[in-house]
Amino acid sequence: MAFDGFDFDKEKDFSTWYSEVVKRAELCDLRYNVKGFVVFRPWCVMSFKKMYAAFEKELEASGHRPALFPALVPEENFLKEKEHVEGFAPDLFWVTEVAGNKLGERLAMRPTSETAMYKMYSLWIQGLSDLPLKIYQSCQVWRCETKATRPFIRSREFHWIEAHDVFATMEEAEAQVRTDMETTERVMHLQFGVPFIYFKRPEWDKFPGAVETFGADSLMPDGKTIQQPSTHLLGQNFAKAFDVSFLNSKGEREFGWQTCYGPAISRIYASVISVHGDNKGLVLPFDLAPVQVVVIPVQKKGLEEKIVAKAKAVAASLRGRGFSVECDCSTSTPGFKYNYWELRGVPLRVEVGAREMESGEFVVARRDTGEKEKVKEMELPARLNGLGVAISDNLRLKADAWFAKQLHCASSMEELAKALDKGGFVKVPLCSVKMDGKACAEKIKAETVGDVRGTRFGGKDKPVHSAVCVACGKPADEVVFVARQY
Numbered sequence: 001m002a003f004d005g006f007d008f009d010k011e012k013d014f015s016t017w018y019s020e021v022v023k024r025a026e027l028c029d030l031r032y033n034v035k036g037f038v039v040f041r042p043w044c045v046m047s048f049k050k051m052y053a054a055f056e057k058e059l060e061a062s063g064h065r066p067a068l069f070p071a072l073v074p075e076e077n078f079l080k081e082k083e084h085v086e087g088f089a090p091d092l093f094w095v096t097e098v099a100g101n102k103l104g105e106r107l108a109m110r111p112t113s114e115t116a117m118y119k120m121y122s123l124w125i126q127g128l129s130d131l132p133l134k135i136y137q138s139c140q141v142w143r144c145e146t147k148a149t150r151p152f153i154r155s156r157e158f159h160w161i162e163a164h165d166v167f168a169t170m171e172e173a174e175a176q177v178r179t180d181m182e183t184t185e186r187v188m189h190l191q192f193g194v195p196f197i198y199f200k201r202p203e204w205d206k207f208p209g210a211v212e213t214f215g216a217d218s219l220m221p222d223g224k225t226i227q228q229p230s231t232h233l234l235g236q237n238f239a240k241a242f243d244v245s246f247l248n249s250k251g252e253r254e255f256g257w258q259t260c261y262g263p264a265i266s267r268i269y270a271s272v273i274s275v276h277g278d279n280k281g282l283v284l285p286f287d288l289a290p291v292q293v294v295v296i297p298v299q300k301k302g303l304e305e306k307i308v309a310k311a312k313a314v315a316a317s318l319r320g321r322g323f324s325v326e327c328d329c330s331t332s333t334p335g336f337k338y339n340y341w342e343l344r345g346v347p348l349r350v351e352v353g354a355r356e357m358e359s360g361e362f363v364v365a366r367r368d369t370g371e372k373e374k375v376k377e378m379e380l381p382a383r384l385n386g387l388g389v390a391i392s393d394n395l396r397l398k399a400d401a402w403f404a405k406q407l408h409c410a411s412s413m414e415e416l417a418k419a420l421d422k423g424g425f426v427k428v429p430l431c432s433v434k435m436d437g438k439a440c441a442e443k444i445k446a447e448t449v450g451d452v453r454g455t456r457f458g459g460k461d462k463p464v465h466s467a468v469c470v471a472c473g474k475p476a477d478e479v480v481f482v483a484r485q486y
Ligand SMILES: [Zn+2]
Pocket: 430, 431, 432, 437, 440, 469, 470, 471, 472, 473, 474
């Protein structure tokens, strides 16, 4: 069977590259017959599970415990927090009938779980000894997205983790928001190699019901931004709505101080495959690859059985050392197999042929750089581990170097539009990130198709003394980042 490999230009035509890699690497199937819903196939779900595990480990290390709440939320719960219901109502899927009977009260498929979880938190939390309460769940949520859906980037059902915490003080809640941002850094950047910036969202772009929202924005290869994990300081808004309260040290009833944090695994996967992939297909970080090492027998006439036996033995021994290994003993040509596993992003390939059997040295090829080297059989596990770390480091450093080049500045609407055409983030002076600035953000959107993402968290981007808002010309109080977004 002929297979000339995957060959799409990620830089020149990212959109085609993305659609093709999703299809050809068999990541998901778009043919399911409910609009906006896709089927995730094993090759991506095997990575999903590793990504969930990485986040869950960090969350548990910072005191969270897992739970599972029902997917259905009664309408009554939604109506309790006014901003929240206004923010989510247009996107809800409703269950209105059960076993042929119309329901008296509609049930929503959760679009996020505040209204399910806090109902129970109000029963669980009574006194200071019940705090802090830190719970997460790994689950699906449903939102009827009206924008065009794109696998992993935007669909009507997505897979995520949501952590919901309650504290006795505002200070503890604020500290949790910073911890959530550090979790994103440790997992999404240091482990998955995806760079991002945390922005404090403008007043008009906060999570419905939150006091403050911090969102991580990454970039896709076409220069558009993609929103990644957000963490929200909820203050006492939801606590008041759901009566999440405790007896404080003075014996008075006080409302809890809340936060929530939501890494969307399917969306982060979109960034992982897009940022690291190349024109041959996927390139996966070592710890996320469903198969880390593929062993390929390179046949020679007369030695077929011996070579296959050796390849299987090498694979079994590596498996015993903790690697996830596939031994491709199919009848395809070595070239076909190389292309096949390269398209799927397997980080390391070990070739076992007649020459290798004689010399006791195997050819090892890296997916990220294409470099090959010979490794003695005894030294194989240690070397593969070392190469695995080197691959993940290389992917992260390459992504960081590229990301750093995507930051631009502008001081007028014309400059902003030009800079956005090149892609990436553009820093501009804006009059305000309070509600007064909303009209200016809308003007920017209308004239440049750029979205005001907010002010950089921990950044020192203060406007110069004479700077004026790019949209209205009034003195600028803030420097905001603008980008076109997915
Ligand atoms: Zn303005």
